[in-house]
Amino acid sequence: MAHETQQDIHHPSTKQYVLIAIILFAITIVEFLLIWDRVGIQDDLGSAKIPLLVGLSVVKFYIVIMFYMHLRFDDKIFTRIFIAGLALAFLVGVALLGLFTGLNGDQRSYALDRAIPYVEHAETEKAEETTTPAAGGTTETAAPGPITLTISAVGDSLAFDTSDITASPGDEVTITFINPSTANTHNIVIVEDGTKDAVATDGTVAGQDNNWVKPGDSRVIANSVLIGPGDSGEVTFTAPASGTYQFVCTFPGHNFTMFGDFVVN
Numbered sequence: 001m002a003h004e005t006q007q008d009i010h011h012p013s014t015k016q017y018v019l020i021a022i023i024l025f026a027i028t029i030v031e032f033l034l035i036w037d038r039v040g041i042q043d044d045l046g047s048a049k050i051p052l053l054v055g056l057s058v059v060k061f062y063i064v065i066m067f068y069m070h071l072r073f074d075d076k077i078f079t080r081i082f083i084a085g086l087a088l089a090f091l092v093g094v095a096l097l098g099l100f101t102g103l104n105g106d107q108r109s110y111a112l113d114r115a116i117p118y119v120e121h122a123e124t125e126k127a128e129e130t131t132t133p134a135a136g137g138t139t140e141t142a143a144p145g146p147i148t149l150t151i152s153a154v155g156d157s158l159a160f161d162t163s164d165i166t167a168s169p170g171d172e173v174t175i176t177f178i179n180p181s182t183a184n185t186h187n188i189v190i191v192e193d194g195t196k197d198a199v200a201t202d203g204t205v206a207g208q209d210n211n212w213v214k215p216g217d218s219r220v221i222a223n224s225v226l227i228g229p230g231d232s233g234e235v236t237f238t239a240p241a242s243g244t245y246q247f248v249c250t251f252p253g254h255n256f257t258m259f260g261d262f263v264v265n
């Protein structure tokens with residue numbers, strides 16, 4: 001027993017491989033039935049389906065590594081190496097989660113600090129929504145004209161120095177954007193209300209060559225090019241109809257903290 005080699009042990013036959021495939025397929029069907037809303041089990045199970053699905057995945061994982069990856073038939077050293085790697089991956093995952101959430105389940109202070117602007121923004125947005133219906137009556141207050149706004153990034157922070165800018169419908173708006181950062185590249189993109197994150201997500205896909213903005217994105221009213229550290233740039237556009245819009249930096253990841261409201265009234 002102490003000197004087992006690969007030759008001593010029989011690998012599974014084709015018949016056994018087929019059987020294993022059928023078992024894996026059957027487990028997958030069960031998993032699918034658990035989450036398919038038309039079956040109706042998923043509502044009854046509630047959050048209980050999560051440990052069930054994890055358990056089924058573990059069973060499948062075990063079968064695959066033991067038979068298809070031959071760990072069951074190879075020298076024990078391979079199993080030990082595999083488990084060591086798996087344990088390391090698990091610990092790294094837990095450590096990464098620990099960066100944002102403590103063991104007691106509370107979010108870490110710096111994670112909370114970064115989350116606060118988004119919550120505040122959601123509240124102000126709602127407050128404005130309730131007041132904007134009056135603007136539907138298009139009461140023109142001032143004749144449209146050219147206006148110039150200046151906005152700046154805050155040092156090396158992922159933030160603009162102002163949380164809202166205003167214009168009147170039809171204004172020829174020129175926004176001068178100053179980037180005093182020593183490290184970060186930014187842009188400024190004017191978008192339809194509530195679309196900043198979706199626009200940024202599509203911008204990330206579009207890539208740096210497109211200034212992190214999807215070409216032809218209908219939610220984008222105007223955008224600057226990328227403005228590097230220490231540079232400044234301008235974007236000129238005609239202010240759209242009355243309402244609330246957003247401005248945002250769509251450099252990947254910046255959109256969560258680097259945004260504000262663009263109010264047209």
Ligand SMILES: [Cu+2]
Nearest residue numbers: 186249251254
């Ligand atoms: Cu940015």
